[in-house]
Amino acid sequence: VVHRTLDPDFHDDVPYTIVTVDFDDGARMAGRLCGGNPQPGAAVAVEFYEVDGQVLIGFRPSGG
Amino acid sequence: MNRQGLRGRSAIVGVAESPMVRDTERNLREIVIGAVLGALEDAGLSPKDVDGIITDDEISQVGMTGSEVVGALGLQRSFMVQAPSAGAGYAYAPLLAAMALEAGEASVVLCFLGLEFGREQPGAATFAYLNEGSDRQAFEYPFGFAGTPVYYAMVAQRYRALYGLKDEQLGALAVSIRNHGARHPGAQRPEPVTMADYLASPYVAEPLRLLDCCLRTTAAAAFVLTSPDRARSLRRPAVLMLGAGYAASAVSRRHFWTQRPEFPATMTSVAARRAYEMAGIGPADVDFAELQDPYTIAALMQIESCGFCGEGEAASFVEGGQVSVGGRLPVNTHGGQLSHGYMMSVTHIVEAVRQLRREAPANPVNGASIGLVSGLGPGDCGVLLLGRDA
Numbered sequence: 038v039v040h041r042t043l044d045p046d047f048h049d050d051v052p053y054t055i056v057t058v059d060f061d062d063g064a065r066m067a068g069r070l071c072g073g074n075p076q077p078g079a080a081v082a083v084e085f086y087e088v089d090g091q092v093l094i095g096f097r098p099s100g101g
Numbered sequence: 102m103n104r105q106g107l108r109g110r111s112a113i114v115g116v117a118e119s120p121m122v123r124d125t126e127r128n129l130r131e132i133v134i135g136a137v138l139g140a141l142e143d144a145g146l147s148p149k150d151v152d153g154i155i156t157d158d159e160i161s162q163v164g165m166t167g168s169e170v171v172g173a174l175g176l177q178r179s180f181m182v183q184a185p186s187a188g189a190g191y192a193y194a195p196l197l198a199a200m201a202l203e204a205g206e207a208s209v210v211l212c213f214l215g216l217e218f219g220r221e222q223p224g225a226a227t228f229a230y231l232n233e234g235s236d237r238q239a240f241e242y243p244f245g246f247a248g249t250p251v252y253y254a255m256v257a258q259r260y261r262a263l264y265g266l267k268d269e270q271l272g273a274l275a276v277s278i279r280n281h282g283a284r285h286p287g288a289q290r291p292e293p294v295t296m297a298d299y300l301a302s303p304y305v306a307e308p309l310r311l312l313d314c315c316l317r318t319t320a321a322a323a324f325v326l327t328s329p330d331r332a333r334s335l336r337r338p339a340v341l342m343l344g345a346g347y348a349a350s351a352v353s354r355r356h357f358w359t360q361r362p363e364f365p366a367t368m369t370s371v372a373a374r375r376a377y378e379m380a381g382i383g384p385a386d387v388d389f390a391e392l393q394d395p396y397t398i399a400a401l402m403q404i405e406s407c408g409f410c411g412e413g414e415a416a417s418f419v420e421g422g423q424v425s426v427g428g429r430l431p432v433n434t435h436g437g438q439l440s441h442g443y444m445m446s447v448t449h450i451v452e453a454v455r456q457l458r459r460e461a462p463a464n465p466v467n468g469a470s471i472g473l474v475s476g477l478g479p480g481d482c483g484v485l486l487l488g489r490d491a
Contacts, residue, residue: 038307039251047245055246057255057359067246067255067359077262093243 056081058096071095102203104379111199111210112332112339112490115144116451118322121289121442123219125319133165133215134173136321144325145336146209151325153180153207155194157214160187160445164215164321180207185347186478188393188446189372193476193483196345196379198326208327214447215321237357250314252358253396254306259365260398261308264413268308272299274397274419274432275312275439281426282436285463289316289442313397315438322447324454329490338458339490343382343471346375350480361480369406369475369482376473376484377408384408387486388469389456390430391449393477394437403475404432407484426464434464446476450485457489 038054039047047053054070058081071084075098082099085092117139119132141147154176156167167181180201184190191212198210241247246255260266276296282288294312302310332339348371350361377383384407392407394400405415409430418424424432435441435452442448453472455461466472469489476483 038304039245039254040304040306041250042245042248044247047247050245053245055244055251055255057259065359067241067244069244077258088243091243095244 056096066094069093069095071097073098104375105381107196107199107203108343108379108381109329109341109488110203111195111326111342112329113195113324113342113450113454113487114327114332114335114337114339115140115142115146115325116323116454117143118287118444118448118451119320121287121318121320121444121448123289123317123319129215129217129319129321130165130169130173132319133170133213133321136215136323137170137174137211137213140211140213140323140325143337146325148174148176150209151176151211152178153198153201153210154178155182155184155197155210155212157184157187157190159183160214160216164217170213178207180210185349186481188476189347189349189478189481189483191446191450191476191483192474192485193345193347195326195342195485199342202326202328208331210326211323212326212447213321213323214444216444217319218443219317219319241358246358249395250306250309253398254309256365256402257308257396257398260402264416266308266416268300269296270416270420271308271313271397271401272296273421274401274424275299277419277422277425278394278397278400278433278437279312279440281434281464282440285435285441287462288436288440289318290440309396309398312439315395315443316440318443320442320444322444322451324447324450333490340454340457341488341490343486343488344376344378344380345483345485346372346379347481347483348372348375349482352480358479365402367402367406367477367482368480369403369477369484372482372484373407376486380486382471382486387430387471387473389434389453389466390432390473390475391434391453392432392437392475393446393449394433394439395477397439399477400432400437404430407473407475426466431464431466434461434466446474446483449474449476453487457487
């Protein structure tokens with residue numbers, strides 16, 4: 038959970054949560070947690086969100 | 102010559118550092134030249150003796166490059182190299198110097214670093230200038246996975262999930278290191294810190310609090326190396342390079358933080374093994390450690406990567422004053438990057454040399470004869486073993 042940022046792009050977002058997600062086929066990516074409070078190792082699903090007209094990839098616990 | 106043959110084949114003979122401050126009216130060039138001349142004076146040498154330079158101009162984009170120092174001091178040189186990435190490279194520099202000295206490519210080698218990270222300028226404190234056009238900017242930055250506190254918070258969360266990590270354990274390390282700094286006359290932030298202060302300190306990126314984070318510093322530091330034989334003819338006690346190692350992730354340091362196969366661990370364990378092999382010693386022989394500590398979690402993980410305890414055991418290793426002076430393994434006896442100043446691993450090297458000369462300005466480690474210094478770059482790791490000349 039990020040509480041403070043030096044980067045003005047994210048000043049309005051704090052606090053926000055970043056997760057690293059391991060895909061079933063082996064890839065790993067970082068992304069924004071869009072909701073929920075998953076424990077390490079929990080399954081998540083992709084959820085898209087929009088910032089200034091740009092669609093970004095986020096995650097939310099699946100089935101939650 | 103094999104690697105073991107380089108043991109003891111360079112000696113640090115001069116060290117200096119400028120005052121550690123957040124910002125200053127002084128020009129950085131003046132500060133860098135002051136540190137370089139200070140290190141040469143400490144050694145009893147002059148600029149005309151220097152014929153080799155090892156520096157890191159990638160980080161020094163905001164400081165002073167090697168060739169600028171050459172120009173300012175009119176240095177001759179037959180040997181000039183770029184060390185690999187920041188703190189890792191400076192920890193490895195004494196081994197590069199030993200290779201140059203043994204091969205006859207240089208006789209006196211200068212290493213220095215000047216940074217103005219305390220000055221408000223775009224991207225300095227977040228290394229954004231290293232990320233321009235990188236995949237990191239495309240695949241990590243847009244979600245807010247940006248800036249070193251966030252990267253190291255993720256490392257700490259992963260460490261916590263794998264091994265368990267209490268707030269009070271990170272706090273114990275922060276308190277030990279920062280109280281070393283509180284007693285050190287050269288520290289940028291000499292305020293003593295208690296566990297209560299630590300736990301009251303606000304989160305930056307959980308679990309890292311403000312007091313887990315390094316300072317921003319405008320300063321310079323330098324050290325000078327020569328052969329062990331010449332070192333013994335100079336004015337100060339020689340401090341020998343006993344061993345060093347460098348290792349880096351198989352991922353471009355510009356491009357990704359998340360994609361390292363060893364995440365959340367680093368390659369420090371590989372660098373440490375190479376350093377110990379060259380020196381012919383093990384972790385039990387080390388009297389103190391100066392670990393590059395941009396965040397407490399980085400120092401904590403290097404304690405286990407350098408073999409001072411087993412995997413997952415560093416969180417309990419740092420409790421109960423065991424890493425304070427007088428404890429089992431004093432760590433960052435000058436206050437590290439948390440309270441002394443942010444000079445990569447260079448002030449860590451300066452402090453280790455002063456400890457081994459038995460002239461540490463504070464926090465002396467009684468009877469210390471071997472010290473370990475670690476340096477970290479983005480994915481790059483260096484480990485240096487220094488020993489008092491017998």
